[in-house]
Amino acid sequence: MDIVDSIEDIQNELLAWFLNNGRHWIPWKLNKYGQIPKSREIISPYGIWIAEIMLQQTQLKVVIPYWEKWMRSFPTLKLLEEADLQTVLLNWQGLGYYSRAKRIHTSSQLLVKLINTNSTRNDSLWPVQIDQWMSLPGIGRSTAGSIISSAFDLPSPILDGNVKRIFSRLIASDKSSRKDDKRLWRLSNSLLSVESPRNFNQALMDLGATVCTKHKPRCYCCPLKNYCLAFIKYDPVDFPKKEMKKIISSQQIGIGLVFNKEGELLIDQRNENSSMGGMWEFPGGKKESDESIEDTIKREITEELGININVGEKLISFEHLYSHKKLHFTVHICEWKSGNPKALASQRFLWIAPDQLSNFPFPAANSRIIAALNKHLGFDK
Ligand code: SF4
16 A cells, blocks of 8 residues: 555544644643644744754753743743843753754844844744745754744644654655655655644654654554554564664863862853853863873863863762763862963853852753762752
8 A cells, every 4th residue: 555545544543643642731832821722823933943942952851841941031032032142051051952052042133133023922923934944043844844833833844853753664664764864755745734734743743752652662552553564564663774873982081170279160161163152161171092180181271271280189070971972071179270361272261159150051061060069068068
């Protein structure tokens, strides 16, 4: 049986399944009265857009409290556009991949221009064209499609990770979903219900999250099981076909918590054009193969800030996994010895009281350092 011959049946089965089994509690998918939107009812794209960006690299259950906090801090596009980047980064702190927060901030300024009005509470004035959304930084075709279908109930196909998995299984694709991208997009476009695009796309996302899961798909209760080639002919967990795994490199990093005679702590702010630009950090860097970690800390801090220090006791060591590398951090308490700090490899530095650290946005890996320091200083009692 060809999928194309079953489009209407697939739509009906999926939409019927969604009515009873969809995740109707996701807050940004509800209207302003907290109700499930009716067909063609417009709901605010603002919260949907923020959630979509948060969800790009983070799971739904982690995103929800961050999204709720965000909507309390910046309830409208206008307030977000007027906020300074540091406040935006502070509200993002803990979600990781900070370039997303910077792109949201930049996009808010572009959107205000695009809407060209102060009445950003009027949801019908937001852009509805796919290319308008895709012109914003960090918004690809699937994210744009999801915003447009969720907010305006307009037919715009999606192809996020969950949907790729469902379609790869549906047609038992013999390629990885990246290599079969074009065919999967065509499928998403042909299957999309023009009458109920919002519910259809949401049904796909919900099916991927709750039934057609990566490791243990629950095919026995899947509305697509009669059309799914992977289920009918093969083992669904063998789809999508995998690509060769990336080799994750490992790196040793030495970090110094440098205190001056007044008990102040030295922090510096990453250059804007670097990864995690604008975030604050403790000075340090990569260990060379022929040096001890204490020598790394001394050398890096002289190179980064032009000062000399004494390296004292070790505070903590731990590993932090990024998407493409694993970093092993070793953190020592240090004492300033000589030299006036200069921002040689950062945009600026500050001496701050250690109990002020929570006022500055730090990358996620630093939360363990700050927790260990608070314990060391007795702030956790
Ligand atoms: S039948 Fe199984 S593999 Fe196929 S779409 Fe449904 S849950 Fe996924």
